[in-house]
Amino acid sequence: MLKTRIIPCLDVADGRVVKGVNFVDLVDAGDPVESARAYDAAGADELCFLDIHATHENRGTMHDVVRRTAENCYIPLTVGGGVRTPEDVRDLLLAGADKVSFNSAAVADPDVVARAADRFGSQCIVVAIDAKTVSPGKWEIFTHGGRKATGIDAVEFARMITDKGAGEILLTSMDRDGTRAGFNIPLTRAIADAVDVPVIASGGVGTLDHLVEGVRDGHASAVLAASIFHFGEYTIAQAKEHMAAAGIEVRLT
């Protein structure tokens, strides 16, 4: 049976991890490749790199990070941040990414997702949705790191973009991101139940119970977290044991 995935996410800027990974003795905690190796060894099911300062000029830096990571890690790698065109997708796939994530570009032009999925297959096209609660049971897409409202309903967008060919949704609750108060469960469930493709829950994890809630109550197929792992509060193994004890099927390594 398919297992629920635990995905650590590393924010990368100019080829460096923004908040270094602290749970093992790394020679260079700011090196994304070393951090990725540590997570691979720790039993992470996938990895996610988010290029938070993606610009045209520093693209080569990220490609180099992806290339070196792919040479050292034998688990799937998703890369997002600044992806705008099918060519951007192609460059990252050739560098060694397994999946590439669209964000703002998919909101501005949903057809770019269709073009990328037709060319490379839905299996490698992720769409990252950043949503905020606007009224109870109503969520709106925000872009530009949560600063720009779009007026687009998040659930409708998720349905439409998976029809276009998105193979997975990376859903971040902008209300919860950074709060450590847990996932936005109603939002997660509304989207997970609305689409046929896997949904990764993101934003707000502070405890291991939150991971359980995202899957059990939010119906997510995977959970993404950053700080609870990066700072050594919990290991991947502890997270998996906790989820297994709650009756969630995970891959124990």
Add this chain to the structure above:
Amino acid sequence: MLTAIIDYESGNLHSAEKAFQRMAREIDGGTVTVTSDADVVARADRIVLPGDGAFPACAAALRGQSGLYDALREAVEQHARPFLGICVGMQLMAEWGREYSDTSGLGWIGGEVVKITPDDPALKVPHMGWNDLVIDAPHPVFDGVKTGDHAYFVHSYHFRVTTPAQRLAHVNYGGDVTAVVGRDTMIGMQFHPEKSQAVGLRMIANFLRWTP
């Protein structure tokens, strides 16, 4: 000993290349090269056919390079070189792919590639993530691998084989989903061994050692 990973412009070969090269180094398994050169495929001792994306697109891309396609067929069908298909590369071993349209495959393993239809509507398609293998038949590539070990899958279609004995492993996903097929000198894996950590690397090493 030369292992050729066929590059027909279908997907990311970088991680596959690195994983095969690493295991070849560890077991003294010779050279691994990524190639679209028919001559290299013709003289390779082992052949790996990867593939990501849609069946018709991959089949067309492979056939589009006629010399390469013919070299592959000749090496596997006439010279019995050990062959490993990965993901869509495994699906291409089928007689038919039913994705979007009906497309003929290499026809090495009887059966067709059809949409995954889990009997539980809560199960998502694509089947994406780690699933535990159920080994149906022993095979040298499973040396050190057992039922219950996990592999990484990402696909929406799967191989329904005609001859049950040619399905070597499966997983459960609202019904049986074929994980490994094989006969004679050919083997195919639906999952990505190059993305399946120690279990996958083990199977890659086993393939590189396999002398059918």
